[in-house]
Amino acid sequence: MSVTVSITLNGESVSAAVEPSTLLVELIREHFRLTGTHVGCDTSQCGACVVHVNGCSVKSCTLLAVQVEGADISTIESLAKNGRLHPMQQAFKTHHGLQCGFCTPGVIMSALDLIANNPDPSEMEIRNWLEGNLCRCTGYNNIVRAISAGAQAMRG
Amino acid sequence: MYQFVYQRPGSLPEAVEQSTQAREGLFLAGGMTLIPTMKLRLTAPSNLIDLTDLAELKGIRQEGNAIIVGATTTHAQVVSTPEVRDLLPALAALAESIGDPQVRNRGTIGGSIANADPAADYPAAVVGLGAIVKTNTRTIAGDDFFTGLFETALDPNELIVAVSFPIPQRAAYMKFPNPASRYAIVGVMVSQGNDGVRVAVTGAGPNVFRVPEMEQALAVNFAPEVLEEITVSADELNEDLHASADYRAHLIKVMAKRAVVAAT
Ligand SMILES: Cc1cc2nc3c(=O)[nH]c(=O)nc-3n(C[C@H](O)[C@H](O)[C@H](O)COP(=O)(O)OP(=O)(O)OC[C@H]3O[C@@H](n4cnc5c(N)ncnc54)[C@H](O)[C@@H]3O)c2cc1C
Ligand code: FES
Ligand code: FES
Numbered sequence: 001m002s003v004t005v006s007i008t009l010n011g012e013s014v015s016a017a018v019e020p021s022t023l024l025v026e027l028i029r030e031h032f033r034l035t036g037t038h039v040g041c042d043t044s045q046c047g048a049c050v051v052h053v054n055g056c057s058v059k060s061c062t063l064l065a066v067q068v069e070g071a072d073i074s075t076i077e078s079l080a081k082n083g084r085l086h087p088m089q090q091a092f093k094t095h096h097g098l099q100c101g102f103c104t105p106g107v108i109m110s111a112l113d114l115i116a117n118n119p120d121p122s123e124m125e126i127r128n129w130l131e132g133n134l135c136r137c138t139g140y141n142n143i144v145r146a147i148s149a150g151a152q153a154m155r156g
Numbered sequence: 157m158y159q160f161v162y163q164r165p166g167s168l169p170e171a172v173e174q175s176t177q178a179r180e181g182l183f184l185a186g187g188m189t190l191i192p193t194m195k196l197r198l199t200a201p202s203n204l205i206d207l208t209d210l211a212e213l214k215g216i217r218q219e220g221n222a223i224i225v226g227a228t229t230t231h232a233q234v235v236s237t238p239e240v241r242d243l244l245p246a247l248a249a250l251a252e253s254i255g256d257p258q259v260r261n262r263g264t265i266g267g268s269i270a271n272a273d274p275a276a277d278y279p280a281a282v283v284g285l286g287a288i289v290k291t292n293t294r295t296i297a298g299d300d301f302f303t304g305l306f307e308t309a310l311d312p313n314e315l316i317v318a319v320s321f322p323i324p325q326r327a328a329y330m331k332f333p334n335p336a337s338r339y340a341i342v343g344v345m346v347s348q349g350n351d352g353v354r355v356a357v358t359g360a361g362p363n364v365f366r367v368p369e370m371e372q373a374l375a376v377n378f379a380p381e382v383l384e385e386i387t388v389s390a391d392e393l394n395e396d397l398h399a400s401a402d403y404r405a406h407l408i409k410v411m412a413k414r415a416v417v418a419a420t
Binding site: 020062110114 | 157158160162184187204208255256261336338
């Protein structure tokens with residue numbers, strides 16, 4: 001029995017008919033074809049699927065689409081404007097904060113939630129915040145540098 | 157996951173009614189435990205009753221000498237609420253040690269204690285601070301709430317509304333976390349309040365338990381040295397790939413001492 005879900009997705013009002021068991025990440029990737037949000041583990045561990053729901057970072061593989069009825073959702077696709085990278089994306093490029101890039105959208109959405117509440121985080125605060133984001137390539141050092149630099153660029 | 161009917165009641169009575177009517181209804185709070193369990197097909201509710209819109213279950217407030225935390229309060233809300241940080245910093249620190257930021261943004265206190273995972277953190281706070289669990293039908297003393305491995309005193313269709321924590325004179329929570337999940341391999345809450353000293357241990361046994369010998373010694377002298385002479389038995393403690401029962405018994409004393417130091 002399908003249910004209609006209406007949300008704001010990256011600033012646009014959209015709706016879709018889904019099964020109650022449809023995950024938010026399936027709605028985003030398979031229905032709306034925004035494939036920047038990744039599925040790594042599908043078991044709430046890796047953070048590749050992190051998006052913002054009403055401004056808070058969450059794991060979209062562990063949320064039902066029906067739970068976010070009426071919510072404001074932002075994905076990695078909301079960041080670049082008119083072909084210009086967001087300062088945090090630019091910082092990842094400049095500081096080699098990614099190798100294969102699979103974890104990157106989730107890491108960036110997670111980092112932006114940190115910076116919204118803590119515009120100038122210390123290295124330890126960044127490392128602790130990344131508890132829910134696994135990266136199998138970089139060893140994290142360049143991710144931490146990139147987030148620091150991105151935060152600085154955002155402070156202007 | 158198996159198919160189910162999703163319901164989103166607007167009030168507490170409506171939620172209880174929907175759960176009573178359902179063949180096999182389950183309440184859905186943050187979903188951080190329930191959704192992974194459903195994906196693994198370890199549970200297959202006929203109806204999911206989402207508690208998100210129930211005003212009765214929301215919010216944190218101070219009432220006399222107690223902090224009342226609504227059942228659907230997220231771990232992140234506990235961390236960021238000024239009353240909790242000022243009056244019950246041990247609870248804010250405990251909530252901040254759970255999982256990762258995204259789990260804390262969704263997971264709730266009601267879901268955590270209803271689930272009664274042997275390695276969950278909140279059970280140590282409920283028992284270690286002498287809290288009272290308020291449900292839609294009654295109040296349950298924290299000491300009587302956890303009854304076994306993943307088992308609680310809740311009846312079918314009974315809903316946790318809030319948890320009331322008396323404000324202690326001093327308290328601290330120390331845990332030895334699993335480095336991957338941050339669940340407690342051993343976590344100890346020590347508090348001193350109007351009803352004396354409490355030492356509650358999570359992660360080590362099938363469910364949270366108190367250590368009366370430590371409580372008695374600390375009531376005489378609230379200092380880490382008094383725990384030195386107490387031996388914690390490894391009998392009936394958990395043993396898994398993370399830690400042996402002997403190691404857990406050792407950790408109980410180490411974490412208890414650290415908690416006493418942090419609380420003084
Ligand atoms: C990656 C990861 C790491 C984690 N790390 C930790 C950790 O370090 N420490 C820790 O303690 N926990 C940890 N957790 C668990 C987390 O704290 C969960 O949020 C919590 O156990 C369940 O809360 P929930 O609100 O998500 O409940 P749900 O998953 O929605 O529900 C869990 C159970 O409780 C029932 N329930 C929910 N609310 C009520 C209510 N008000 N009344 C009656 N029954 C109710 C549901 O029916 C269900 O059976 C982790 C989880 C994940 C995914
Ligand atoms: S895919 Fe969601 S946490 Fe890994
Ligand atoms: S860049 Fe490959 S997983 Fe992080």
